[in-house]
Structures are given as C-alpha cells and as structure tokens.
Amino acid sequence: xxxxxxxWSANVLVLAGCLLVAAVYGAGLRGLxxxxxxxxxxxxxGLGWQAVAFYSGVLAVLLALVSPLGYWSGTFIWIRxxxxxxxxxxxxxxxxxxxxxxxxxxxxxxxxTQPDAAVLAEAERAAAxxxxxxxxxxPRLRSWPVAVTGLFILVWCGWYVPALYDAGxxxxxxxxxxxxxxxxVGVLFWLQLIGSRPFTPRFAPLYRVMLITAVVLASTVxxxxxxFGANVIYPAYRGVGSHHLLTVTGDQQLGGAELWVLxxxxxxxxxxxxxxxxLKDEESQDFSVSMDRMLRPSKSGWPxxxxxx
Numbered sequence: 691x692x693x694x695x696x697x698w699s700a701n702v703l704v705l706a707g708c709l710l711v712a713a714v715y716g717a718g719l720r721g722l723x724x725x726x727x728x729x730x731x732x733x734x735x736g737l738g739w740q741a742v743a744f745y746s747g748v749l750a751v752l753l754a755l756v757s758p759l760g761y762w763s764g765t766f767i768w769i770r771x772x773x774x775x776x777x778x779x780x781x782x783x784x785x786x787x788x789x790x791x792x793x794x795x796x797x798x799x800x801x802x803t804q805p806d807a808a809v810l811a812e813a814e815r816a817a818a819x820x821x822x823x824x825x826x827x828x829p830r831l832r833s834w835p836v837a838v839t840g841l842f843i844l845v846w847c848g849w850y851v852p853a854l855y856d857a858g859x860x861x862x863x864x865x866x867x868x869x870x871x872x873x874x875v876g877v878l879f880w881l882q883l884i885g886s887r888p889f890t891p892r893f894a895p896l897y898r899v900m901l902i903t904a905v906v907l908a909s910t911v912x913x914x915x916x917x918f919g920a921n922v923i924y925p926a927y928r929g930v931g932s933h934h935l936l937t938v939t940g941d942q943q944l945g946g947a948e949l950w951v952l953x954x955x956x957x958x959x960x961x962x963x964x965x966x967x968x969l970k971d972e973e974s975q976d977f978s979v980s981m982d983r984m985l986r987p988s989k990s991g992w993p994x995x996x997x998x999x
Contacts, residue, residue, distance in 0.1 A: 699756040708748050715744060715790055718797030725796075737793075744788025750781040755869065764859060766936070767916075767927055771945035772952075777869050778846055779953045782876030783960070789886045835882040835893050839901045842879040843908045845871050850912060856926035879905070883960055895968035902961045906954065913950025917943050
C-alpha cells in the first residue's frame with residue numbers, strides 16, 4: 691500500500707502543462723456554448739462525452755507522470771512498462787475521441803465556424819457516394835497513414851533499445867522526450883484509425899484494421915523479446931533499488947508480459963468497431979446494388995424491329 695499512497699510527484703512542468711490545457715479546453719467549452727446561445731442554435735452535439743474522454747486522457751497523462759508510477763518506474767521495469775502503456779496506448783485514443791481541436795481553438799480566442807445542418811447533410815451524402823469507390827482502392831505504400839503507423843512502431847519499439855532505455859533512467863531530459871514522443875505520435879496514429887472532428891481517416895475501415903494489426907504484431911514481438919529473455923537486457927536496473935522480491939530478469943519478463951497483453955485492449959476495441967463498420971458498409975453497398983438492379987428497366991429478350999414500313 692505504501693507504493694500507492696506515497697511518492698506522488700509535484701512536477702511543476704507536468705502539472706502546469708496539464709492544467710493549462712485543461713483550462714483552455716474549459717474556456718473553449720464555455721465559449722462554444724455561449725456562441726450557440728447567441729446564435730439561437732442548439733449547442734454542438736456530443737460535447738459532454740467528448741469532454742469526458744478528453745479529460746480522461748489528460749488524467750492518464752497525470753497518472754503516468756506524477757503518480758507513484760513516475761517514481762517507481764526508476765526502480766522496476768514492469769512499472770515503467772505500465773507508465774509507457776498509459777502514455778502511448780491509453781491517453782492518445784482518449785484524447786482523439788475527445789475531438790478537442792475546435793474546443794481548444796475556441797479557448798484560445800479564435801472563432802469556430804459551425805456549419806448548418808444542410809451543409810453537413812450534403813457533405814455526408816457526398817462522402818457516402820464516394821465511399822464505394824474508395825473502399826476498394828488499395829492504399830499507397832507512401833501514404834500518410836502508413837507513414838504514421840511506421841513512425842509509431844519505430845517510436846514504441848525504439849525507446850526499448852537498451853542504450854536509450856537505460857539513458858532514460860539517468861537523464862530526465864531523455865525520459866521527457868520519451869513521454870512527449872509517445873503522446874504526440876500516439877495521437878497522430880489514432881487520428882488515422884478513428885478520426886477526430888474535423889479530421890477524418892483517409893483509409894477505409896478494413897485497411898485501418900491492417901494498421902492496427904501491424905502495431906499489435908510489433909508490440910507482441912517486443913513483449914516476447916522481453917518476456918522470454920533469460921539475460922538482463924537493461925543492466926542499469928541492477929543497482930537502482932531493491933529487487934529482493936523480484937529479480938531483474940523476472941522484473942523484465944513481467945514488463946514484457948504487460949507489453950504483450952495489456953496493450954491489446956484498446957486495439958481490440960478499435961479493431962472490432964472498424965470491422966463492424968466495414969460489414970455495415972458492405973451490406974449497404976450490396977443493398978444499393980440490389981435496389982439498382984430492381985429499379986433498372988429490364989431488357990426484353992425479343993428482338994426489336996425498328997423502321998417498320
């Protein structure tokens with residue numbers, strides 16, 4: 691219990707950054723609601739649950755950096771793995787689900803235009819009409835979503851290179867760079883999966899499932915390397931604390947198991963949702979094709995004679 695209730699950090703930079711972002715977001719919420727009242731329109735839909743998702747993401751960042759996780763991550767590898775999962779896998783999807791970009795813009799004093807229902811409906815119809823053509827278009831290898839996915843895999847696995855991992859234990863600047871890169875690249879990656887108004891994913895749902903599969907495979911390999919390793923991969927952890935209950939190798943293997951298993955939950959949820967969306971699109975396309983066949987005038991099997999005299 692002492693590990694949970696003690697060693698809370700008062701990191702000024704982390705607390706100030708999170709409080710500043712939360713304050714700007716709160717001001718943006720109030721501004722959007724005031725704009726809606728002045729314009730005689732209902733407030734933008736979904737702001738309630740989006741605010742919950744966004745603030746949950748900020749809370750995950752705080753838990754990773756100022757809670758006892760931040761302190762004990764310098765002693766135990768498995769706790770540092772939990773910290774990495776919060777920063778790279780838990781906080782980014784919550785922030786993206788919160789769609790905070792218009793709210794933050796409004797909180798900074800910049801106006802946010804609200805398109806009326808007719809414009810939104812027309813945009814949705816245009817997107818639905820173009821969806822069948824995009825769905826079967828193969829993604830280009832140099833496209834932005836593939837590049838972002840490759841960058842996320844590089845960042846997620848690259849920080850576990852022994853030299854970089856051990857450097858983060860002794861140099862706070864390296865640890866800060868690791869946290870910022872996890873959070874920033876993680877947000878970019880999840881923008882390619884679920885979108886966040888006004889941003890929409892470029893790939894169709896099935897291709898986005900492939901992006902998730904690539905990340906899951908990379909994290910699985912990383913977890914297996916740590917989980918089945920019989921030697922100490924991170925020697926800097928040999929002399930940083932008491933491992934009387936858990937050897938450094940066992941600590942390392944436990945961290946690998948977390949990277950192998952715990953990261954699956956958000957990816958599985960997103961993958962199932964995308965597969966469900968893909969199946970609905972397929973059913974809608976099949977229904978449209980069937981209706982086109984039913985409504986199209988059938989051609990007669992008898993030859994027609996024109997120009998009768």
